[in-house]
Amino acid sequence: MLASPFKAGRELTLGIIGGGQLAKMLAQAAYRLGLRVAIIEHGADSPAGRMTQLEFPDGWTSPEALNAFVDASDIITLENEFVAPELLQAIAQRRPVYPTPETIARVRDKLVQKQTMAAAGIPVPAFAGVATPEEVLSFARTRGFPLVLKSRTFGYDGYGNATLDTAEELPRAWEMLWQRVQHEGILVEEFVLLQKELAVIVARSRRGELAVYPCVETVQQDHVCRVVYAPAPLPEPLRRQAQELAVACVEAIDGVGVFAVELFLSQDGTILFNEIAPRPHNSGHYTIEACYTSQFENAIRAVCGLPLGSPEMFVPAAVMVNLLGVRSGSGIPDAVTEALRVGKAWIHLYGKRESRPRRKMGHVTAVGATLEEAYRLAQQAADGIMW
Numbered sequence: 001m002l003a004s005p006f007k008a009g010r011e012l013t014l015g016i017i018g019g020g021q022l023a024k025m026l027a028q029a030a031y032r033l034g035l036r037v038a039i040i041e042h043g044a045d046s047p048a049g050r051m052t053q054l055e056f057p058d059g060w061t062s063p064e065a066l067n068a069f070v071d072a073s074d075i076i077t078l079e080n081e082f083v084a085p086e087l088l089q090a091i092a093q094r095r096p097v098y099p100t101p102e103t104i105a106r107v108r109d110k111l112v113q114k115q116t117m118a119a120a121g122i123p124v125p126a127f128a129g130v131a132t133p134e135e136v137l138s139f140a141r142t143r144g145f146p147l148v149l150k151s152r153t154f155g156y157d158g159y160g161n162a163t164l165d166t167a168e169e170l171p172r173a174w175e176m177l178w179q180r181v182q183h184e185g186i187l188v189e190e191f192v193l194l195q196k197e198l199a200v201i202v203a204r205s206r207r208g209e210l211a212v213y214p215c216v217e218t219v220q221q222d223h224v225c226r227v228v229y230a231p232a233p234l235p236e237p238l239r240r241q242a243q244e245l246a247v248a249c250v251e252a253i254d255g256v257g258v259f260a261v262e263l264f265l266s267q268d269g270t271i272l273f274n275e276i277a278p279r280p281h282n283s284g285h286y287t288i289e290a291c292y293t294s295q296f297e298n299a300i301r302a303v304c305g306l307p308l309g310s311p312e313m314f315v316p317a318a319v320m321v322n323l324l325g326v327r328s329g330s331g332i333p334d335a336v337t338e339a340l341r342v343g344k345a346w347i348h349l350y351g352k353r354e355s356r357p358r359r360k361m362g363h364v365t366a367v368g369a370t371l372e373e374a375y376r377l378a379q380q381a382a383d384g385i386m387w
């Protein structure tokens with residue numbers, strides 16, 4: 001095992017594959033712990049790349065850039081799960097990579113992910129892998145409509161999903177998805193009638209130590225997360241059940257690092273697994289200001305084999321509101337003064353160069369004695385930012 005960065009007698013460099021906002025917040029936490037950071041991303045001047053001299057802007061598909069990045073790093077982690085498994089395996093021959101390539105292989109494909117969870121006894125919506133529209137119809141014959149088609153790989157923020165209410169909608173949706181997945185395969189799922197969507201962040205260290213964050217409610221619109229309520233406004237036993245399920249999911253993939261487990265609370269009160277992200281997640285941004293140890297810091301502690309910090313909230317309530325792009329153009333907001341007048345909200349602007357409608361450009365967190373109070377402050381600040 002690699003020595004602790006605080007015992008090795010030299011600076012330790014954390015290599016992060018990806019340079020977006022998650023890598024940026026990981027880097028901020030890494031700097032606080034006295035580490036150095038290396039970033040590899042396709043393109044210069046990414047939100048995290050611009051924070052370090054160890055920036056490798058030719059990306060991981062360039063053998064030279066990847067080689068130099070690996071040379072510069074002592075431990076490697078990632079901010080997205082879309083890196084080719086063979087590439088991760090090759091990196092892992094030279095440096096410790098967490099989450100491990102084996103864990104990533106179990107989550108990268110949503111079909112394999114669901115099969116892994118189902119095999120571990122975790123409740124999941126009915127699902128099947130399909131290769132032809134006829135197979136979708138055969139699934140619909142037993143399960144009925146509506147149903148959801150999902151690309152097995154590279155889906156995020158609903159890109160790659162299609163909900164079908166009737167068989168007539170199938171040819172168009174199939175055509176659209178099949179183009180997109182380029183034959184990597186499609187997953188079909190029963191449509192779950194939702195009461196709420198929940199998420200739990202779990203950190204699991206190289207020593208198997210666990211830090212389980214509170215169960216939160218995520219509110220999605222148009223398949224994109226808009227608001228996160230922490231803790232979820234639900235009875236405590238239900239929240240505890242969600243936390244226990246989340247731990248079982250992370251153990252099912254032998255995860256080391258930080259994981260976000262997204263869950264459905266169905267209208268009949270059942271909690272079902274939706275998906276797991278092997279990295280810090282939008283639903284855990286509130287942990288920066290509302291918990292003793294943020295998801296980002298615990299991700300670093302977990303992959304470095306350091307003791308984990310407390311995931312507990314030290315305030316009764318926290319709310320995070322996403323700042324989504326509304327225009328195509330500059331990523332710099334036109335005005336933030338009104339938002340800054342809300343003295344009790346934390347504003348995060350990711351520094352992306354380009355804005356696009358629905359793109360995550362930043363977020364605001366506020367805390368309070370109640371969720372209502374925290375929501376009011378966060379939304380007031382979010383409304384004060386002009387794009």
Ligand code: ADP
Pocket residue numbers: 125148150155156157158159160161189190191192193194197220223262274275
């Ligand atoms: P992504 O990976 O793009 O985030 P998800 O599979 O999490 O995709 O789906 C995005 C959103 O679509 C979910 O948060 C939920 O609101 C809705 N959704 C996904 N699958 C189902 C389902 N089986 N039943 C009902 N709603 C679903």
